[in-house]
Amino acid sequence: MTEGRRTRIVAIASPGGRSAGGGMGTVSRLIADGLEGAGSGYGAVILDPRGAGSPWLWPAFFLGVCGRLGWLWARARLSVLHLQVSERSSFIRKGLLLALGRALRVPVVLHHHGAELIPTYAGGPRWLRAIMRRTIRGADLNIVLGDVWRRFLVEEIAADPAKVVVLANASADLGSRSPPEPSQGARPGLLMLANLSPRKGVGELLAALARLREEGLDVPTMLAGGGEVERYRAEAARLGIADLCTFTGWVGRAEVERLLGQARALVLPSYEEGLPMAILEALSAGVPVVATPVGSIPENLTNGETCLLVQPGNVDELVSALRAIMTDEHLRERLVRNGRALFEKRFAPGAYIQAVVAMYDRLGAGRP
Structure with missing residues (x-):
C-alpha cells in the first residue's frame, strides 16, 4: 500500500488476506493492485477476518481486523470498507464488520461471491436468514456477479435496487x-x-x-x-x-x-x-x-x-x-x-478497476 498523504484507504476484508487462493483472494488482489496503479487516489489494504487453521481461532483474527480498522479510522485514512462475502458463516463475520463500519460512519461495500447464496438463504435457519437480510440491506452498496443475484437481492431480500450493482469479475491478462x-x-x-x-x-x-x-x-x-x-x-x-x-x-x-x-x-x-x-x-x-x-x-x-x-x-x-x-x-x-x-x-482489468473506483467515488471518501 502506498502511504501518500492524501491517499484514501480502502480496507478489503477477504478470507485468507492477500495470500489467499480462490476467487475472492484473486479478486481482492486485483482490486488492491489496480487501485495502486490507477492513479485513483485510493490505496488498499487486504485484511483477513477469518484466519487459517482451526475455525475456533477466527475471533482472534477478527478482533485484530477490528483493531486495524480502528487505527486507520483514527488517522482519518479509512474511506471505504469493502467486504468480500460468500455464504453461511461468512455473513456473520461480514455482518459484524458492517456494523463496525456503520458505527465509524465509513461507507460499506458488500461484494457477493457465493455460488450457493440463494440455496443457503432458502434452506437456512431463521436466524441466519435474518442476519443475511440485515447485512445486505445495511450495506451502502451490494456488488453482485450477475442478474440472477441482483433479482434475488431486490425481490427476495428487499434490498434497495439503487444499492445493488452488477459487476462481473475480471482477470489479469x-x-x-x-x-x-x-x-x-x-x-x-x-x-x-x-x-x-x-x-x-x-x-x-x-x-x-x-x-x-x-x-x-x-x-x-x-x-x-x-x-x-x-x-x-x-x-x-x-x-x-x-x-x-x-x-x-x-x-x-x-x-x-x-x-x-x-x-x-x-x-x-x-x-x-x-x-x-x-x-x-x-x-x-x-x-x-x-x-x-x-x-x-x-x-x-x-x-x-x-x-x-x-x-x-x-x-x-x-x-x-x-x-x-x-x-x-x-x-x-x-x-x-x-x-x-x-x-x-x-x-480485462483496466475497465474493471475504473468501475470500482467510480463506485467508491459515488459513496464518498469517508471522514474528511
Whole structure:
C-alpha cells in the first residue's frame, strides 16, 4: 500500500488476506493492485477476518481486523470498507464488520461471491436468514456477479435496487505474458482448476473420461486443487483411468499459469458457480472452456461461440463436448479466438478497476 498523504484507504476484508487462493483472494488482489496503479487516489489494504487453521481461532483474527480498522479510522485514512462475502458463516463475520463500519460512519461495500447464496438463504435457519437480510440491506452498496443475484437481492431480500450493482469479475491478462516452459513429458489435455467436491462435477468428469476411454480416446487430465482429493483419486482408480488423471492438490498462482499454458482445454462441469476466475483466466490465456450454464456463466458466455456448455450432471453431453474439444481443431480455434476477444471486451482489468473506483467515488471518501 502506498502511504501518500492524501491517499484514501480502502480496507478489503477477504478470507485468507492477500495470500489467499480462490476467487475472492484473486479478486481482492486485483482490486488492491489496480487501485495502486490507477492513479485513483485510493490505496488498499487486504485484511483477513477469518484466519487459517482451526475455525475456533477466527475471533482472534477478527478482533485484530477490528483493531486495524480502528487505527486507520483514527488517522482519518479509512474511506471505504469493502467486504468480500460468500455464504453461511461468512455473513456473520461480514455482518459484524458492517456494523463496525456503520458505527465509524465509513461507507460499506458488500461484494457477493457465493455460488450457493440463494440455496443457503432458502434452506437456512431463521436466524441466519435474518442476519443475511440485515447485512445486505445495511450495506451502502451490494456488488453482485450477475442478474440472477441482483433479482434475488431486490425481490427476495428487499434490498434497495439503487444499492445493488452488477459487476462481473475480471482477470489479469495471462495472454500478455510469456508462455511458461512446458514440463518434460507433459501431454496436452484437460485441466480442472477447482476445490474438488461434488458441487464441481468431479465425479461426472471422471465418468466422462472413462466413457471416452471405452471409445478409444484417452484424454490426460490434470485436476488441480484441494478438497476431496483422495476420494476422487480412488474413484479414478475404480473407473480404470488412474493413469490418465493427475491430482496435484492445492496449487499457487505461478503453477496455475503454467498449467493453463499447457492445457488443451479447461473443464468445469459444476452444479453451482458464480463467475469462476478459472474461466476468465482461461479465456485470457487462449484456452477453450467447457462449462455448465449455471450462475452468471450463461449471462457472459455463449455456447458454441466462446465456450461449450453442458447441463450439470449430464455425462452424455459432457462426453460429446470433451470429444469435440479434443478432436475438432476448427472448433477449438474458434473458441480460442472468440474467447480471447470476449476477455478483452468484458473481463480485462483496466475497465474493471475504473468501475470500482467510480463506485467508491459515488459513496464518498469517508471522514474528511
